[in-house]
Amino acid sequence: MGTVTRAALLGRWTHSHEDDTSDTRVYRPAAHPFPPARGRHSFEFAADGSMIDHGVGPTDRPVAQNGRWELTADDRLVLRTGAQNAERVLSIVAASPDRLVVKR
Numbered sequence: 001m002g003t004v005t006r007a008a009l010l011g012r013w014t015h016s017h018e019d020d021t022s023d024t025r026v027y028r029p030a031a032h033p034f035p036p037a038r039g040r041h042s043f044e045f046a047a048d049g050s051m052i053d054h055g056v057g058p059t060d061r062p063v064a065q066n067g068r069w070e071l072t073a074d075d076r077l078v079l080r081t082g083a084q085n086a087e088r089v090l091s092i093v094a095a096s097p098d099r100l101v102v103k104r
Contacts, residue, residue: 002075006047008095009071012054014042024093027100043079045069053081077102 013027016034020026028034030042039056049068057063067081077090093101 002071002073002092004071004075004092004095006071008097009045009069009077009100010047012042012044013100014040016040019099023104024101025104027102028098032098043069051079051081053079 012030014030014032014034016026016028016032017037017040018035019028027043034040039060039062041056042054044052044054049070051067051069053065053067055063055065065081067079067085069080070078072078075092077092079088079090080086081088090102093103095101
């Protein structure tokens with residue numbers, strides 16, 4: 001059984017590449033004081049299972065895709081976005097109010 005709760009994932013999580021390691025990717029709440037960057041990827045998770053995937057487009061402008069998210073019993077985050085409902089699975093290493101860490 002997993003240790004991460006759905007409630008812990010709600011809100012907008014922004015990639016903090018400064019905190020990444022060779023095998024993990026770190027996301028922080030959108031209110032985190034990030035240093036300047038040309039663009040940052042983020043996920044926004046709602047309680048009803050909907051999500052917005054905020055990507056960085058080819059001109060460094062934000063590109064948003066709506067989708068759905070779910071948390072599995074083994075702490076995997078399943079994301080489905082875009083018209084094709086493309087699936088992406090992230091393994092959660094840790095989740096706290098100020099950090100979401102996933103395997104690369």
